[in-house]
Amino acid sequence: MKVHVTDLKPGDRLLADTFSEIGLHVLQKGTELDEEEIRKLMQHGVDYADIEPAVLQPEITMLHTQQHELLQKTKPFLENAVDGFESLYMEALATGRFNETVVDDIMEPLVDQLKEHKDIVSLMLCIDQNDDYTYNHSMQVGILSYYIASWLGFSKEEAYEAGRAGYLHDIGKCRIPGSLLNKPGKLTSEEFEEMKMHTIYGHDIIRSSSTDTIPALVALQHHERDDSSGYPHAIDKKEIHPFSRITAVADVFSAMSMNRVYQSKQELLTVMRELHSMSFGKLSANATQAFIRHMLPNFIGKHVVLSTGETGTIVMTNPADFFRPLVNTGDRFVDLSSERDIGIDQIFL
Template sequence: MKVHVTDLKPGDRLLADTFNEAGLHVLQQGTELKEEEIHKLMQHGVDYVDIEPAVQQPAIAMIHTQQYELLQKTKPYLEQAVDGFESMYLEALATGRFNEGVVDDIMEPLVDQLKEHKDIVSLMLCIDQNDDYTYIHSMQVGILSYYIASWLGFSKEEAYEAGRAGYLHDIGKCQIPGSLLNKPGKLTFEEFEEMKKHTIYGHDIICSSTPDTIPALVALQHHERDDGSGYPHAIEKNEIHPFSRITAVADVFSAMSMNRVYQSKQELLTVLRELHTMSFGKLSANATQVFIRHMLPNFIGKNVILSTGERGTIVMTNPADFFRPLVNTGDRFVDLSAEHDIGIDQIFL
């Protein structure tokens, strides 16, 4: 059957050799199309091709229903993690320590839920951001640290420990005055120096609460950078614990993608692009790249609002620019890698 290239789907197979208008051979007969091949056809200006359609996958509506049900099942565990961190935060504020048992009571059932999720973008988008930033941020960083460690090949036990440490990384902020945490404008030099102490406060609070030294080290080091430009001790990558480097990636992603008093959230693909830039010297290259590699496929099928005001759906990631995908608005296909004056304002389920 002959179809327009914008209607091609991964798994379709070419029934004939394909040439562009100049007669240049593009793809040979029998090629099973993947995203890269479909984009290649578009780049060469090919309009129609003869294909054998891919074997039909389960109905998209059924997949969406299953995804929705899974997210609804997980939401209570996310809310428990936010409420639990608030409880520990307030306890640490009052006493300088927290109940260690609460952490595992929250993290163990949460991680059991996370094992069922493949689409982490949907999981991030479903999180209600109406609670206090620090509480939600800590929950997100715990989740993302667990996933990154898993994707890097750490054992289940190690990935759990990485997630646990990520969950506790900002507990030291309870010792920072609220006037600094909630200041809408730029911090002065003196104020920023005080803010940086939350890493030291967190280390001390965790050491007072548990004999496990790794979460304390992650709290201390999650703002250190591979090139030595971080804080509090300006150490370089060989001195930074692997879990601290993982949490640093999760921390930056979560912070940039959430609303804060001094910064509006950025859409997720823009954040991933910034992480990619930071992976060259600032953040762990391995942790950052494995995170980006696992996140990008999850954007296909997500709804967007473009800077033009048009609504559409991401239909394909772009091999030439992973962070500027192809969007179907219903009326047209917008290749953001080619139309640089158009961007994505919002991504949603």
């Protein structure tokens, strides 16, 4: 059957050689198409291809069902991590310390669940954001720190420690007045100086609660930056612990993609673009690039609302601009890399 190139799907097989409009041979008969080869056909101006369609629908349906079941299975562990952090937070507020064993009681079963997930974008999208920002954010940063450490090649034990440290990174906020944490407007310079103290408070609380110095160091350093522009000590990147640099990436992603009293959440691909920009001097390039490289493929198949009001599905990442993909609205294909006046307002499962 002959189909338009924008209707091609991975797994379709060419029944004839394909040529560009100027007669250049592009792909040979019998080629089983993948995303890269479909892009190649588009780039060479091939309009139609004669194909044997892939028989993928049952497998896709099964994968979607399995993904949904896995997300539903994981949700109680996510909720437990949010509730658990609230308990730790309130204990630290009241006593200046927390029960360290509770952290492992929360993190160990959560990480066991995380090992089953491949689509981390779906995992992030399924998180209920109605919970208190600080508690939800800490859970997200713990999860993402675990994944980033894994993607960077750290051992299972080290990745767990990175996730654990990320989970505790903001415990020091319990000593920041609620009027500052929940202030809807911009902080004054004096208020910002007080807010920055949560890093030092967190370090002290964790040191009082545990003999493990790494989570305390991560709490202290997660706002330090590679170019020495961070706080509280504006140190050089050589002095920043690797887990602190990992948590910094997770912290920025989570903060930008969640609703806060002073800022609405940003669409995830916009956040990814900002992280990419920050990897040139601010954030660890290795940690940021590993995060982006593993997250981007998970956006394919996600539903979106465009700035035009149209709804659609991301069908392909664009090699010219990874953060502005090709979207199928059902009526047309929108290449966001070329239609710069159109953006994505929302991404959902």
